[in-house]
Amino acid sequence: MIEDVIIIHLHELTLKGKNRSWFEKILINNLKDHLSKLPYKKIKILSGRILVTSINRDLWDEYQRVLKCVIGIRNFILMRRVSLDLKNIQKEALMATQALNITGSFRVSARRQNKNFKHNTNEINMIVGEFVQKNTGFNVNLGNPDINIIIEIVNNDAFIGVHKVDAYGGLPVGTSETALSLISSGIDSPVASFHMIKRGVKLDYIHFHSVPTTSKQSIFNVITILKILAQYQLNSKLYLFPLLDIQNKIMDKVDSKYWIILFRRAMIRISSEVARRNNYKVLISGENIGQVASQTLSNIVAVQDASNLPIIRPLSGYNKEDIVNDAQKIGTYDTSIEPYEDCCSYFVPPNPETKAHLDRIQNIEDKINLNSLIDTNLAKIEIKEISYE
Numbered sequence: 001m002i003e004d005v006i007i008i009h010l011h012e013l014t015l016k017g018k019n020r021s022w023f024e025k026i027l028i029n030n031l032k033d034h035l036s037k038l039p040y041k042k043i044k045i046l047s048g049r050i051l052v053t054s055i056n057r058d059l060w061d062e063y064q065r066v067l068k069c070v071i072g073i074r075n076f077i078l079m080r081r082v083s084l085d086l087k088n089i090q091k092e093a094l095m096a097t098q099a100l101n102i103t104g105s106f107r108v109s110a111r112r113q114n115k116n117f118k119h120n121t122n123e124i125n126m127i128v129g130e131f132v133q134k135n136t137g138f139n140v141n142l143g144n145p146d147i148n149i150i151i152e153i154v155n156n157d158a159f160i161g162v163h164k165v166d167a168y169g170g171l172p173v174g175t176s177e178t179a180l181s182l183i184s185s186g187i188d189s190p191v192a193s194f195h196m197i198k199r200g201v202k203l204d205y206i207h208f209h210s211v212p213t214t215s216k217q218s219i220f221n222v223i224t225i226l227k228i229l230a231q232y233q234l235n236s237k238l239y240l241f242p243l244l245d246i247q248n249k250i251m252d253k254v255d256s257k258y259w260i261i262l263f264r265r266a267m268i269r270i271s272s273e274v275a276r277r278n279n280y281k282v283l284i285s286g287e288n289i290g291q292v293a294s295q296t297l298s299n300i301v302a303v304q305d306a307s308n309l310p311i312i313r314p315l316s317g318y319n320k321e322d323i324v325n326d327a328q329k330i331g332t333y334d335t336s337i338e339p340y341e342d343c344c345s346y347f348v349p350p351n352p353e354t355k356a357h358l359d360r361i362q363n364i365e366d367k368i369n370l371n372s373l374i375d376t377n378l379a380k381i382e383i384k385e386i387s388y389e
């Protein structure tokens with residue numbers, strides 16, 4: 001029986017020993033969710049690969065778009081399954097090559113799980129290569145071919161394809177517990193969030209706004225960004241926290257050089273309380289060492305002090321250029337550069353403190369009774385469910 005399938009190769013799961021089947025199960029469930037709108041018959045494990053059977057080849061672009069975003073996949077290949085016989089393989093290899101409608105060089109890359117098959121991979125490469133060369137006139141180029149004919153021999157089947165797509169790799173979402181990510185509509189925090197999702201961490205998000213003094217644009221932009229991130233993790237929750245009362249109190253009572261550090265500590269204190277109540281293990285932030293005056297090591301220490309939980313900063317060692325590249329790749333960049341009034345940038349004082357002294361800061365907070373104001377405002381949190389559309 002000839003059948004169109006997608007073969008998926010996994011990333012890192014080989015490293016996981018006994019946990020492997022648990023990781024595979026979560027990845028298969030994720031795949032079922034991601035592929036819910038596309039036709040297929042089964043998703044199953046086949047000798048270390050995942051097989052999506054009876055797919056519709058005409059919708060390959062759609063499968064590609066979806067599968068590229070499934071975390072844990074190293075690559076996937078559109079394949080035709082034929083019964084194990086060299087003639088079948090030759091015929092399929094030729095048809096797949098001709099269907100590409102390009103002229104160029106090619107190579108054959110065979111892999112063989114079934115060691116009982118009478119030809120080894122070198123022989124398969126040679127025999128199929130000769131056949132394709134004879135019938136197309138194309139040259140073989142092992143190093144940098146225009147067409148790579150991929151053949152996998154598994155059990156009593158042969159799979160042949162020419163469309164291989166790389167994905168992000170990482171660990172399936174949901175294999176690494178849950179965290180609360182502090183999200184702004186800037187460039188950094190969406191990228192930081194993506195990198196945690198890529199390590200299997202399931203995220204929910206918290207955003208602080210200063211409505212009505214600032215417009216609702218930052219909220220709309222954050223929601224747009226989270227819908228883009230929902231390509232990778234299909235469902236999440238967004239906590240929206242109105243920060244204005246707290247900011248007004250700070251701006252009213254405290255020297256402007258401390259505003260930023262106090263806003264940040266307030267955000268972190270609130271986030272860590274939300275995390276405690278909802279069982280998130282850690283907080284995630286898009287901070288980057290030294291990028292702006294408020295992100296010195298001293299200030300990171302002062303901010304961390306406001307949290308009972310570790311704050312993970314996936315981007316702390318990145319260069320700005322790398323963050324921008326990532327934002328473009330994952331699709332959040334265009335929304336992130338839209339102008340908006342951020343709850344912090346809107347109130348930026350002329351000379352923010354870059355080396356905050358912790359005891360002085362704690363003193364100020366005690367004096368203006370900040371913690372009780374935070375407690376009162378925790379009741380005003382709004383929750384939105386985000387899902388991929």
Ligand code: ATP
Nearest residue numbers: 182183184186187188189206207208285286287343
């Ligand atoms: P980003 O590009 O993510 O906005 P940034 O380079 O502008 O980051 P900051 O404004 O100093 O840097 O913010 C540092 C981090 O604090 C952000 O990456 C984000 O995790 C968190 N953060 C900042 N503003 C908000 C907000 N309004 N709501 C939630 N988290 C925020």
Ligand code: MG
Nearest residue numbers: 184186187342
């Ligand atoms: Mg910002």
